[in-house]
Amino acid sequence: MGQAQILSRNQQIVLDIIEKANGPLKAYSILFNVQKKGINAPQQIYRALDKLIEIGKIHKIESKNAFVACRNSNCEISKATAFSICESCEMVDEISDVKLSKYLSSFNDKKGTKYKRFNLEFFGLCKKCK
Amino acid sequence: MGQAQILSRNQQIVLDIIEKANGPLKAYSILFNVQKKGINAPQQIYRALDKLIEIGKIHKIESKNAFVACRNSNCEISKATAFSICESCEMVDEISDVKLSKYLSSFNDKKGTKYKRFNLEFFGLCKKCK
């Protein structure tokens, strides 16, 4: 566990919106939501997003170009991420499964290469959509 | 194993380029490479890419918005994909590891949900870059 991170104004605004959302948010939808707070340009959003990802507060869902808050205090700064994604309602859940995480973190390929980081995305139907 | 798929002209052109490449290709770089063959518009590329993905001939590397040929006759039509990605030289290798694939294909989350599909991306340094 690192120091509690002090966020800048823009970083905090963006994080608040992502944490309040009940699903993944796209960069431009975040932008439209914060224009009343004086943030006007995509750069401002993307810079905040980059920082929030770097410190592990949010994750990018690569298959959706969207962003979710980290709900898992155990995922060490985005080095080992896994998500469950509903193909119908777009819901995303962060998976926190210690066994899975250990299995993948220690995975070696056939040449013995170990990896610094992984991202895993599962697709299916969520409980509600099944 | 399904029927051998007959590809259309554009699909074959796009597949040939991706198969000859020694790394992931971006849609617009494919486009620039086939303009001499009479393909002029992004739509033509994206339609071919969609089809090739659907039939499992290529995969999309989500974190790079790029496309690679499938090197793994065992990966059932893109339902279970895993890649090793070099953070330095951008090289991508498709991982074909039966144990890994079985482990993830049979993974249940805490609520017992099983998934239809997954995509896993490992990041690190390739042999050459280490």
Next chain:
DNA sequence: TAACACAGTGTTATAATATAACATATGTTA
């Protein structure tokens, strides 16, 4: 044969996602 469905093509236009570049501001440390 005509009618139809279906997959693919060609084309123009536009939407959505992301970064470059530069000037300014603010906070921390030497």
Next chain:
DNA sequence: TAACATATGTTATATTATAACACTGTGTTA
């Protein structure tokens, strides 16, 4: 204070992807 790092604001542009529509060829079937 000066030097430095980090963040901000802004304009412009690059990159990635889709919408919409007209058209072609091929096979099915009424």
